[in-house]
Amino acid sequence: MPRQVDHAARLAAVxxxxxxxxxxxxxxxxTIRAVADHLGASTSVVTHYVPSRDDLLRLAVRREVAVRRxxxxxxMAAGPDPLWALVRWAVADLGGQVHRFWLSxxxxxxxxxxxxxxxxxxxxxxxxxLRGLVRRSGVADPEVVADTLDVVVDGLVTAGxxxxxxxxxxxxxxxxxxxxxxxxx
Amino acid sequence: MPRQVDHAARLAAVxxxxxxxxxxxxxxxxTIRAVADHLGASTSVVTHYVPSRDDLLRLAVRREVAVRRxxxxxxMAAGPDPLWALVRWAVADLGGQVHRFWLSxxxxxxxxxxxxxxxxxxxxxxxxxLRGLVRRSGVADPEVVADTLDVVVDGLVTAGxxxxxxxxxxxxxxxxxxxxxxxxx
Numbered sequence: 001m002p003r004q005v006d007h008a009a010r011l012a013a014v015x016x017x018x019x020x021x022x023x024x025x026x027x028x029x030x031t032i033r034a035v036a037d038h039l040g041a042s043t044s045v046v047t048h049y050v051p052s053r054d055d056l057l058r059l060a061v062r063r064e065v066a067v068r069r070x071x072x073x074x075x076m077a078a079g080p081d082p083l084w085a086l087v088r089w090a091v092a093d094l095g096g097q098v099h100r101f102w103l104s105x106x107x108x109x110x111x112x113x114x115x116x117x118x119x120x121x122x123x124x125x126x127x128x129x130l131r132g133l134v135r136r137s138g139v140a141d142p143e144v145v146a147d148t149l150d151v152v153v154d155g156l157v158t159a160g161x162x163x164x165x166x167x168x169x170x171x172x173x174x175x176x177x178x179x180x181x182x183x184x185x
Numbered sequence: 186m187p188r189q190v191d192h193a194a195r196l197a198a199v200x201x202x203x204x205x206x207x208x209x210x211x212x213x214x215x216t217i218r219a220v221a222d223h224l225g226a227s228t229s230v231v232t233h234y235v236p237s238r239d240d241l242l243r244l245a246v247r248r249e250v251a252v253r254r255x256x257x258x259x260x261m262a263a264g265p266d267p268l269w270a271l272v273r274w275a276v277a278d279l280g281g282q283v284h285r286f287w288l289s290x291x292x293x294x295x296x297x298x299x300x301x302x303x304x305x306x307x308x309x310x311x312x313x314x315l316r317g318l319v320r321r322s323g324v325a326d327p328e329v330v331a332d333t334l335d336v337v338v339d340g341l342v343t344a345g346x347x348x349x350x351x352x353x354x355x356x357x358x359x360x361x362x363x364x365x366x367x368x369x370x
Contacts, residue, residue, distance in 0.1 A: 026211035026292070103292055106346045107211070109287060123347070139198070148350065148357045154347075155340025161291045161309070162339075164332065172333045175326070177362035 009061070010049050013039060018060035023100040027115060030056060037102035054114045061118040064101060069125060076129065083133035091169065092157040094124075099157045106154075134172060139181050149157065152176050195234050196244070198224060198243060203245035208285040210298060212293035214239060239299045246303040249286060253279075261314070266368065268318035272334060276341040278353065284342045291339075324366050337361050 017038040021030050032053055036043045050056050054181075072089050079085035093103075109115045127146075134146040156169055206215050217238055221228045236240050257274050262268035279287075294300045312331075319331040325365040341354055349357075 013359070024283060024296075026289075027215035028210035085305035103288065103343070104211075106343060107288055107292075110346060111209075144353075144356050144360050147353050148360055150347075151340035151344050151348070153340070153356050155203060155336035158288070158291060158339035158343050159336050161295060162335075164335070168329075168332050171329050171370050175329050175333055175365075180360075182355050 003060045005060070007049070014046060014049055014056070015060050017075045018056050020061065020097075020103055021063060022104050022108075027057065027112060031062075032056065057112065057114045058118060061105065061115060063067050064098075065118060065122045068098070069122070071158065072129075073118045083130070083137060083182070084177070086129060088151060091160075091173065092166070094157075096160070099160055102157060104160075137182055144179050145182070148176070148180060191233070199234055199241070200245050200248050201230060203241050204249060204286055205282075206240045207245065207289050208282045209290045209291075212242065212297060215245075217241070242297065243303060246290065246300060249283075250303060250307045253283070254307070259315075268315070268322060268367070269362070271318065272338060272358070273312060276358065277343075277351070279342075281345070284345055287342060288346075322357045322367055330365050330367070333361070335366060 007149075013118070014035060016042065017035045018030055021034055021038060024141075032043050034045050035056060036046045039046070046056075050059060071093070072086060075085045075089040075093065076082035099117070105115055105119060109119045131142070131146045131147060133140045134149065139145050152173070156164070199220060202220045203215055206219055215230050215238070219286050220241060221231045224231070231241075235244060256278070257271055260270045260274040260278065261267035264273075290304060291298055294304045315334060316331045317328070319334065320327045322330075324330050337358070341349075341358065344354070354366060
């Protein structure tokens with residue numbers, strides 16, 4: 001990285017590298033050495049900006065979560081049905097790299113306390129919106145319906161790595177929506 | 186590994202190591218060196234039994250798939266409702282390490298042709314059973330119902346890494362079953 005690049009830009013480059021490595025090879029592959037190699041820099045350049053591996057993980061997940069929350073909040077504010085908008089955003093608007101990063105995060109969280117803590121923060125936000133919106137929809141058994149939507153969102157993200165194309169994905173989502181008694185999105 | 190151990194036992198130990206590493210750290214972490222370290226052996230011991238990394242991946246996935254297919258076929262043969270038995274087996278009977286291995290396989294398959302080929306073989310078997318059983322259930326729109334069950338299975342496996350406990354998992358599955366118009370399992 002050229003010396004003139006300012007601190008914020010270098011931090012952003014380090015964060016981009018962590019996200020790319022985690023999405024491509026999983027969080028176990030995120031090391032100070034791997035980030036340095038990804039940037040074509042020495043490990044001391046990386047540790048000058050981010051002193052430890054845990055700090056690397058925290059920085060990357062925190063930025064990703066902040067970006068995704070902002071996107072989701074814009075989607076919910078824009079649509080006539082914020083519940084539908086939230087679920088559509090999670091399964092259809094996010095790209096493959098985001099879904100890979102996300103699944104890598106879910107898999108790694110049980111064994112990486114830093115990831116667990118950041119993911120818990122996101123989940124509190126997600127649950128608050130999803131469960132609040134399901135309750136306000138007036139559907140019977142809102143807790144089971146919210147759990148089911150969580151499962152379907154996770155499943156559509158995972159099935160995206162298989163051969164489920166957007167047309168079939170949308171048919172599944174529409175079918176689940178009506179089968180659960182939710183109003184048309 | 187003691188020298189007296191026979192060829193089959195050594196191959197099994199190598200395969201166990203690949204499965205453990207893939208489940209814990211993802212397929213990107215599976216290397217001949219990592220397998221040797223896991224076994225406390227030299228890399229030449231590993232390559233004596235399995236000459237390349239691709240062979241390691243193929244061996245491990247093929248054995249896992251064979252074991253899981255046999256389990257699923259026993260489950261389908263034992264229950265009064267083979268569709269319910271197949272889905273229950275996938276989401277409830279398999280343990281956490283199997284689910285971790287499976288998700289690691291799904292994530293890695295797009296970039297590892299050996300994994301892609303083995304997973305395609307399993308998917309052909311899975312689709313044949315799941316879609317055949319859904320069609321025979323007499324439900325309307327069997328293709329959408331089968332896609333939805335695929336998504337729900339993937340979602341329940343993924344949600345198992347989150348805070349979805351078995352009671353809530355079972356409520357989701359029962360709700361999906363009735364919402365899709367399938368007979369009680």
